[in-house]
Amino acid sequence: MARLVMKFGGTSVGSVERIQNVARLVAREVDAGNEVAVVVSAMAGETDRLVALVEDMRSGANTSSHDESEYDAVVATGEQVSSGLLSIALQVMGYRARSWNGWQIPIRTSDVHGSARIDDIDAESLGTSLSEGNIGVVTGFQGVTENGRIATLGRGGSDTSAVALAAALRADRCDIYTDVDGVYTSDPRIVQKAHKLDRISYEEMLELASLGAKVLQTRSVEMAMVHQVPMRVLNSMGDPDDPKNGTLVCDEDDVVESIMVSGVTYSRDEARINLLRVTDQPGIASKIFGLLADANINVDMIVQNVSRSATQTNMTFTVRESDLARALELLEARQEEIGCEEITSDDHVVKLSVVGVGMRSHAGVASTMFAALAEKGINIDVISTSEIKISVLIDEQYTELALRTLHTAFGLDATEQ
Amino acid sequence: MARLVMKFGGTSVGSVERIQNVARLVAREVDAGNEVAVVVSAMAGETDRLVALVEDMRSGANTSSHDESEYDAVVATGEQVSSGLLSIALQVMGYRARSWNGWQIPIRTSDVHGSARIDDIDAESLGTSLSEGNIGVVTGFQGVTENGRIATLGRGGSDTSAVALAAALRADRCDIYTDVDGVYTSDPRIVQKAHKLDRISYEEMLELASLGAKVLQTRSVEMAMVHQVPMRVLNSMGDPDDPKNGTLVCDEDDVVESIMVSGVTYSRDEARINLLRVTDQPGIASKIFGLLADANINVDMIVQNVSRSATQTNMTFTVRESDLARALELLEARQEEIGCEEITSDDHVVKLSVVGVGMRSHAGVASTMFAALAEKGINIDVISTSEIKISVLIDEQYTELALRTLHTAFGLDATEQ
Numbered sequence: 001m002a003r004l005v006m007k008f009g010g011t012s013v014g015s016v017e018r019i020q021n022v023a024r025l026v027a028r029e030v031d032a033g034n035e036v037a038v039v040v041s042a043m044a045g046e047t048d049r050l051v052a053l054v055e056d057m058r059s060g061a062n063t064s065s066h067d068e069s070e071y072d073a074v075v076a077t078g079e080q081v082s083s084g085l086l087s088i089a090l091q092v093m094g095y096r097a098r099s100w101n102g103w104q105i106p107i108r109t110s111d112v113h114g115s116a117r118i119d120d121i122d123a124e125s126l127g128t129s130l131s132e133g134n135i136g137v138v139t140g141f142q143g144v145t146e147n148g149r150i151a152t153l154g155r156g157g158s159d160t161s162a163v164a165l166a167a168a169l170r171a172d173r174c175d176i177y178t179d180v181d182g183v184y185t186s187d188p189r190i191v192q193k194a195h196k197l198d199r200i201s202y203e204e205m206l207e208l209a210s211l212g213a214k215v216l217q218t219r220s221v222e223m224a225m226v227h228q229v230p231m232r233v234l235n236s237m238g239d240p241d242d243p244k245n246g247t248l249v250c251d252e253d254d255v256v257e258s259i260m261v262s263g264v265t266y267s268r269d270e271a272r273i274n275l276l277r278v279t280d281q282p283g284i285a286s287k288i289f290g291l292l293a294d295a296n297i298n299v300d301m302i303v304q305n306v307s308r309s310a311t312q313t314n315m316t317f318t319v320r321e322s323d324l325a326r327a328l329e330l331l332e333a334r335q336e337e338i339g340c341e342e343i344t345s346d347d348h349v350v351k352l353s354v355v356g357v358g359m360r361s362h363a364g365v366a367s368t369m370f371a372a373l374a375e376k377g378i379n380i381d382v383i384s385t386s387e388i389k390i391s392v393l394i395d396e397q398y399t400e401l402a403l404r405t406l407h408t409a410f411g412l413d414a415t416e417q
Numbered sequence: 418m419a420r421l422v423m424k425f426g427g428t429s430v431g432s433v434e435r436i437q438n439v440a441r442l443v444a445r446e447v448d449a450g451n452e453v454a455v456v457v458s459a460m461a462g463e464t465d466r467l468v469a470l471v472e473d474m475r476s477g478a479n480t481s482s483h484d485e486s487e488y489d490a491v492v493a494t495g496e497q498v499s500s501g502l503l504s505i506a507l508q509v510m511g512y513r514a515r516s517w518n519g520w521q522i523p524i525r526t527s528d529v530h531g532s533a534r535i536d537d538i539d540a541e542s543l544g545t546s547l548s549e550g551n552i553g554v555v556t557g558f559q560g561v562t563e564n565g566r567i568a569t570l571g572r573g574g575s576d577t578s579a580v581a582l583a584a585a586l587r588a589d590r591c592d593i594y595t596d597v598d599g600v601y602t603s604d605p606r607i608v609q610k611a612h613k614l615d616r617i618s619y620e621e622m623l624e625l626a627s628l629g630a631k632v633l634q635t636r637s638v639e640m641a642m643v644h645q646v647p648m649r650v651l652n653s654m655g656d657p658d659d660p661k662n663g664t665l666v667c668d669e670d671d672v673v674e675s676i677m678v679s680g681v682t683y684s685r686d687e688a689r690i691n692l693l694r695v696t697d698q699p700g701i702a703s704k705i706f707g708l709l710a711d712a713n714i715n716v717d718m719i720v721q722n723v724s725r726s727a728t729q730t731n732m733t734f735t736v737r738e739s740d741l742a743r744a745l746e747l748l749e750a751r752q753e754e755i756g757c758e759e760i761t762s763d764d765h766v767v768k769l770s771v772v773g774v775g776m777r778s779h780a781g782v783a784s785t786m787f788a789a790l791a792e793k794g795i796n797i798d799v800i801s802t803s804e805i806k807i808s809v810l811i812d813e814q815y816t817e818l819a820l821r822t823l824h825t826a827f828g829l830d831a832t833e834q
Contacts, residue, residue, distance in 0.1 A: 014471065016474055018471045019474065020474075050498065052435070053498070054501075054502070054504060054505060055507045056433045057433055057436065057437075057502050057506055057509065058505060058509060067504070067505070067508050067515075069517070070501045070502075070504045070508070070516055071501075071505075073497060073501035073504075073516045073518070074498050074501035074505075075501070077494035077497050077498055077548070078489070080489050080490060080493075080497075081467065081470070081494055082495050084471075084487045084488075084490035084491035085470060085471070085474050085487075085491060087484070087487045087490075088474045088487045088488075088491075089469060089474055089476060091484050091487070092474065092475060092478035098484075098486070099487055099490045101567075103520065104565055104566075109421070124663060131560045148521055174773070205493065228453035232789075240439075311800070349568070394671075
């Protein structure tokens with residue numbers, strides 16, 4: 001017997017029929033003798049409907065009057081509905097189930113409404129209820145603040161709810177049911193030879209998640225890593241017993257295959273800014289990036305070119321594409337102060353990354369990557385590296401070619417089985 | 418300065434624009450220096466949508482698997498949304514407002530899910546918040562059980578929430594905003610000369626409410642009477658300062674006009690059952706009515722005719738029209754045991770009632786009533802009376818004529834002003 005947390009997203013609970021399908025998946029685990037807590041998102045479309053109501057109510061109003069706690073009070077109802085409905089579906093099938101809202105457990109959060117963090121989960125009542133043979137159906141995405149107000153974790157927060165709950169319940173595993181079969185070596189829509197990984201380490205998954213693979217929310221993987229909760233990603237429309245369904249995200253030591261690179265990923269939400277002929281004086285970088293940080297603009301890759309003159313340098317960095325206009329506006333307003341002669345930008349760029357814990361012990365990943373791209377005539381703009389990742393910025397027209405080239409170069413192409 | 422509870426039903430909060438209208442009505446009272454708690458229903462149609470989801474989920478299932486606590490968890494979200502949205506609307510107008518769910522106050526209820534009763538309201542936190550100048554926007558229709566589950570009061574329960582909250586907050590008045598101008602002497606769609614009452618006693622309102630005037634929920638009037646909370650019924654689309662808008666429901670002593678009859682009302686949801694030639698033996702009545710009570714069928718008016726023979730009697734009584742088929746089935750199955758030769762029924766009947774605390778001191782109400790009906794050739798089937806009410810059962814084709822006749826006979830017709 002094991003204790004499991006199963007998490008289902010909005011598409012999986014998007015209709016009465018789909019909720020009944022979820023109930024059958026839950027019942028299977030219960031029939032196998034497991035204790036099960038289920039975490040659900042709002043029915044697909046419901047959160048959007050509620051957010052639209054809030055926005056209609058605020059339209060034309062000054063943003064200073066916005067109280068995010070009321071946004072949360074409205075939007076959190078979506079999960080309340082789906083948890084109640086799934087409980088009913090399980091009861092109709094003859095199982096004992098009850099819904100738990102965040103405040104009923106309680107899942108205690110910070111008071112940053114709209115993007116709260118889980119501080120603590122008191123899993124005693126829920127744990128007792130599970131031990132007594134009840135299925136617990138928990139609202140994802142939300143908790144309660146110290147002041148007793150409802151707070152939401154921000155969109156996608158249900159994955160984090162599930163992992164945090166699994167940690168608090170000392171669950172043996174957290175299964176994240178979604179609409180894909182698992183984690184792939186690359187985007188299968190582009191790289192036809194991409195194959196599903198059976199296992200991947202937390203660290204690799206973290207890099208893949210933050211690099212644009214949308215299968216899991218970054219915070220949930222971080223939390224799973226910290227609390228050493230094994231996570232399984234699998235397709236809610238597939239057979240949970242099929243070994244082809246699902247990827248286990250677990251400790252590095254438990255990943256049996258020892259490969260250099262686990263995945264090749266990309267992110268299109270990138271834009272490059274060049275500050276040309278910046279006066280090279282101490283503190284200039286902190287002035288530029290301080291300015292952007294104050295405006296909540298995240299800077300990712302940074303390169304300071306070797307100066308051609310002793311007094312001037314070129315600086316290149318990337319921001320999210322959606323932040324580009326705002327960043328340029330800020331920089332141009334302070335151009336004189338920064339002491340930069342020209343500002344250029346390009347949003348037709350893409351960031352390509354290879355990720356793998358194997359890089360720690362294998363030299364030559366970078367040279368393999370650069371050589372493979374060079375052979376196809378793909379120019380590299382900017383490079384950034386971390387312990388288990390190498391990213392390069394390239395012209396977006398080469399996205400597909402570069403992905404396929406690297407996938408082959410690192411031996412990831414699926415072989416006929 | 419006064420402390421007020423204002424209650425708005427589903428139609429009044431049925432859209433973003435209507436919620437903004439409600440916010441303006443609340444703001445007026447705050448601008449006048451009052452402390453205000455607002456009780457809201459779900460947006461019109463929302464409760465129906467949620468109930469349909471629950472019913473879809475249960476369709477085809479055995480009723481024994483129904484857990485009303487999950488019905489409540491789902492359906493209670495409707496009020497949570499409207500209280501959040503109204504709080505935002507008030508904030509956008511520059512007022513300090515916050516939403517309160519039943520469990521946040523808390524409003525403690527019994528655990529009869531779907532039709533819970535309010536046991537107790539701990540109004541301390543809410544009261545403090547009001548004293549500090551905040552508007553409290555409270556979810557109607559719901560509370561929390563001792564076990565920490567959400568419970569709803571049954572449909573229409575928001576009136577009761579508002580009055581109970583007014584009692585707990587020691588409010589000076591509870592204003593029920595609705596889609597009519599107040600309480601009328603009769604149904605204005607039938608009796609064109611019906612006029613709105615400026616004041617009416619709790620007792621009279623209670624009789625009118627339970628007799629089919631749908632303007633207020635019976636339990637809310639009972640609670641207002643017990644706690645001596647003055648209630649005002651008024652139109653949310655009208656001007657709250659217009660003396661033509663609204664009826665105050667208050668203590669009998671505060672009703673200045675001393676009139677014999679305050680209103681004439683009717684109920685079409687009636688059916689008559691005749692048990693003919695019943696063997697007249699001790700305990701027969703309790704056998705018949707016990708049978709119906711066990712099946713949750715409410716019996717209203719009862720008449721036992723004078724027997725033509727010494728051993729047989731005829732018995733006539735009324736049930737709700739929707740219960741008629743079930744009642745007949747039960748009685749026919751036990752006809753032999755009851756010892757009754759024939760069972761007949763008629764659902765083309767209507768119950769007409771005149772209500773007034775003045776009856777206590779004025780004789781002759783019954784004779785005025787019977788004479789007025791006789792003069793128009795309207796036959797009276799069954800009569801029942803209480804201290805402040807006389808009801809008669811008549812053929813439904815005379816409904817309009819009878820209502821207008823009695824309205825005139827008791828001097829209720831509006832005079833040109």
